[in-house]
Amino acid sequence: MSGKPKLYYFDGRGRMESIRWLLAAAGIEFEEEILETREQYEALLKEGALLFEQVPMVQMDGMRLVQSRAIMQYIAAKYDLYGKNLKERLLIDMYVGGTTDLIEIIIPHQFLSPEDKQKHIKFIVQKAKERYFPVYEKILKEHGGKFLVGNQLSWADVQLLEGILMVEEKCADILPDFPRLKEFQQRISEIPTIKAFLQPGSKRKPAPDDKYVTTVRTVLQAYYNVKLNYIN
Structure with a gap:
């Protein structure tokens, strides 16, 4: 087990996408083993x-x-993004935790029934x-710098940009009320490694579609429909 990192997951975002983002931001090339079958x-x-029978x-x-x-x-620790x-690591953990909570709200969207999707958005x-x-x-106002923590790119910045873009896919005009976030998005998107990841043909995954949902259910043998009670 050596060379480039190898990622084992479905051909879609899910809980692997933030890992792809972080490796890409660090400038690390990686390979993928795409899971398509139960076998x-x-x-x-x-x-x-x-280890826990999960990907x-x-x-x-x-x-x-x-x-x-x-x-x-x-x-993040290995590639100086932590x-x-x-104290800085604590702040990064806090900010990443908040953004992860937001991303975790978005992830189940494609698995919802059609009638629940509009409510979910x-x-x-x-x-x-x-x-x-x-x-x-x-945080950006009070910190006054280009990044969320300290004076250099961190995991917190990468995770927040991912979260912003995921929300924008559901509501394109969400940022006018948040001018510092808009500036942050534009600034972090121009970092060379991140800019490359945002280009067509990169290993960034598109928003999940029905094919992705079917594959996940087939591989994991999970055929139930997701129901989010909190959006009712």
């Missing part, structure tokens, strides 16, 4: 490659890494406008 997944289970899994540095947050903490001291926009974006707008 591939069962082979990984039989091999003992999935995502990343193979790098002679290890098989599982649990999304642990994977990203390792990557602050300069304990309204819920996403409400949470972004009322809970999450005002916090980051305030």
